[in-house]
Amino acid sequence: MSEERRRGTLIIIGGGEERDPRGHREILKEVARHVHGGKLVLATVASHRPEGYFDEYQKGFADLDVGELVELYVEDRCEASDREKLAVLDDAAGIFFSGGDQLRITSQIGDTGIEAKVRALFERGGLIAGTSAGASVMSDTMLVKGTSRETHRIGDLHMSPGLGLVRNVIIDQHFAERGRFGRLLGAVAHNPRVLGLGIDEDTAAILEGDRFRVIGSGAVYVVDGSQVSHCNLAEARPERVLSMHDVKVHVLGTGDQFDLKSRSAIPASADD
Amino acid sequence: MSEERRRGTLIIIGGGEERDPRGHREILKEVARHVHGGKLVLATVASHRPEGYFDEYQKGFADLDVGELVELYVEDRCEASDREKLAVLDDAAGIFFSGGDQLRITSQIGDTGIEAKVRALFERGGLIAGTSAGASVMSDTMLVKGTSRETHRIGDLHMSPGLGLVRNVIIDQHFAERGRFGRLLGAVAHNPRVLGLGIDEDTAAILEGDRFRVIGSGAVYVVDGSQVSHCNLAEARPERVLSMHDVKVHVLGTGDQFDLKSRSAIPASADD
Secondary structure, eight states: OOGGGOOSEEEEEOSOOOOOTTSOOHHHHHHHHHHTTSEEEEEOTTOSOOTTHHHHHHHHHTTSSOSEEEEEOOSSGGGGGOHHHHHTTTTEEEEEEOSSOHHHHHHHHTTSHHHHHHHHHHHTTOEEEEETHHHHTTBSEEEEEEOSSSOOBTTOEEEEEOOOSBOSEEEEOSTTTTTOHHHHHHHHHHOTTSEEEEEOTTEEEEEETTEEEEEESSOEEEEEOTTOOEEOTTTSOTTSBOOEEEEEEEEEOTTOEEETTTTEEEOOOTTO | OOGGGOOSEEEEEOSOOOOOTTSOOHHHHHHHHHHTTSEEEEEOTTOSOOTTHHHHHHHHHTTSSOSEEEEEOOSSGGGGGOHHHHHTTTTEEEEEEOSSOHHHHHHHHTTSHHHHHHHHHHHTTOEEEEETHHHHTTBSEEEEEEOSSSOOBTTOEEEEEOOOSBOSEEEEESTTTTTOHHHHHHHHHHOTTSEEEEEOTTEEEEEETTEEEEEESSOEEEEEOTTOOEEOTTTSOTTSBOOEEEEEEEEEOTTOEEETTTTEEEOOOTTO
16 A cells, blocks of 8 residues: 555554553543544454453443444454455444454455455545554564564564555564563664554554654654664574664654654654 | 773673573673683672572682682671771672672672772772672662663652762663663663663673673663653653653674764674
């Protein structure tokens, strides 16, 4: 999808967003604001055991401005062309991908009728939200596996084609909580064309056009490798740790914005 | 201590260095190389329960080039002026601070005869090694407490005066393993005059003059805040997360060097 055709909004969530009806639910409220009374499809495709997700989100969204919350689950790839399943997306204002395994999303719905409907929704200005695995899946190349809480070792990272709703970035989630700075640096080292986005739990990047804004209780980290002066990724043995010099990093808190095109951060205004 | 008077070598270890006599013991071997047959004092001051440390290091150093390994422990501050204890350091070639609580080191030996002897050893070209708490304590301001695995929240960080053997840096250890990127960024945000050094387990920075070299199985992260364009530390409420834009980060692997004065990284040579 070319940058030019991008019309909708992405809400990219780092996992663990507050869903308790008594809690602050900052992110769920933002999702509801974008749907404003319309239909929201909860895609639980990422999960092997989707039971419970729908209930939890139904409670979380109950008193918010969501007209209708409908679950979309695909047990097996053949169902992803099922007419009834496809029809669910026709009049949706938004879709919300819950967590699980990002490879389940892409292997089950990649290049199917459902994926086409998701793109169509996005192109007509709809909302695509995703948390955890549902966040990772949004980029053209996505992070699948890699050790947390360790400096990146060359060779210890699995990437895969994502849904491609946003280009030139790679997304990691549960970021500070799972100590994933090493692996995001590793991903960026592979090709500094991609900007690394590390999103904390209960935190989201709301992307419209080329700019995203941060909401939630944690931070969004941006890893920019465009000025890297040295990287041993291609030379060193797989068991060696990554060496990468002159990386630029931004830590973005609530209200901060970031422009993907100019790769620059914009501070929150005083009243944020 | 002024930069000009710095004569000895610092081996700053991120904790968890291989000590098993059957293991690679890269860092212990480096320590022994600097002591070359001389006396090494193992200072277990950081620990409330020093039992076992001496035994373990004795086994780890047994077949290496350490002439004599002697334990130095201070149960209480009044012992830090004890003649016998002080005499231990007179003919030492090096001192090795084991792990525990960095505040125990500074509160027990800060401004005592032992501290004076440690400085004297350093000024006559001796070795000061330290692991974990023993690493943190080397800078003039040291990190004491702060949440790991979380983006830094303003106000959630405790710093304290260290031994001041190296100026203008702040050291964190068990770095990638405990997800401490957030808190080191937080420390640097307080005053970008200090360069943040985050050292992984089983990894060390060997500092001589203004330059250090990396050895071990992990990485040393350098956080350079000198070009930070925005930081909310002084404005925001304590529960807010840190926002900091345009931070420079270096990930240094084995053989990489870093010059503290010019704040620049030097890649390892091909045969490292």
